Amino acid sequence: MLFARPLAELIAQLEKLPGVGPKSAQRLAFHIIRLPTDDVRRLADTLVEARDALRLCSQCQNISAQEVCPICDDTRRTVAQICVVGDPQDIAAMERINEFKGRYHVLHGLLNPMEGISPEDLKVRELLDRLTDEVEEVILATNPTIEGDATALYIAKLIKPLDIRVTRLAHGMPVGGELDYADSATLLSALEYRREL
Secondary structure, three states, X not given: OOOOHHHHHHHHHHHOOXXXXXXXXXXXXXXHHHOOHHHHHHHHHHHHHHHHHOEEOOOOOOEEOOOOOHHHHOOOOOOOEXXXXXXXXXXXXXXXXXXXXXXEXXXXXXXEHHHOEOHHHOOHHHXXXXXXXXXXXXXXXXXXXXHXXXXXXXXXXXXXXXXXXXXXXXOOOOOOOOHHHOOHHHHHHHHHOOOOO
C-alpha cells in the first residue's frame, strides 16, 4: 500500500468528486491533513450542513435553502418567460449578464441514452406543470452539445402544441473570435444561426 489506509481512503473519496483525478485528489488530501484540526472539522461540518440544509425549489427546481428560491420569490421577475437550463450552475452564468428578467427551470441533467439518462430522469414533468396561461415563451438554454440539442428538441416537441413560443439560445462565433481559430462545428453553427443586418 502506497499510503496509510486513512489517507488512501481520503484520496479515494476525493477522487469521486467531478473533475478531480488521482493527482488532484492526492494534492487535496495532503492539503487537508496539513490543516489545523479546527479547520478540518469546520470543512466537514460545512459539507454536512450544506447537504442537510439545501433542497430543490418547489417551482424551478434550483438548489435553495428555502421552499421557494429567491429568484422565484422575486415579484419583479416576469412569469411570462421561463429559461430552461441543464444544471443549477447554468443559472449563475445567465445571471452574470444581468439581462434576463424572467424565471428559470432546472432539468438536473440532459438526455443521454448512452449513460442511461432518459426524460424520466430529468425535471421535464415539473416544467410542463408550470406552463400556465401566463407563460408566453420558453427559452431553451441547454448546452450546444449533442445531449443539449437532443434535450432541447425533445422539450420543444412537448411544448409547441401548447401554443407557447419556444426559442433556443443562438450559438456560434464568440464576440472577438477569429475565423481561423474556430473549429468547424462552431463555424457551421454560426453560419446556421446567422441574422440579417
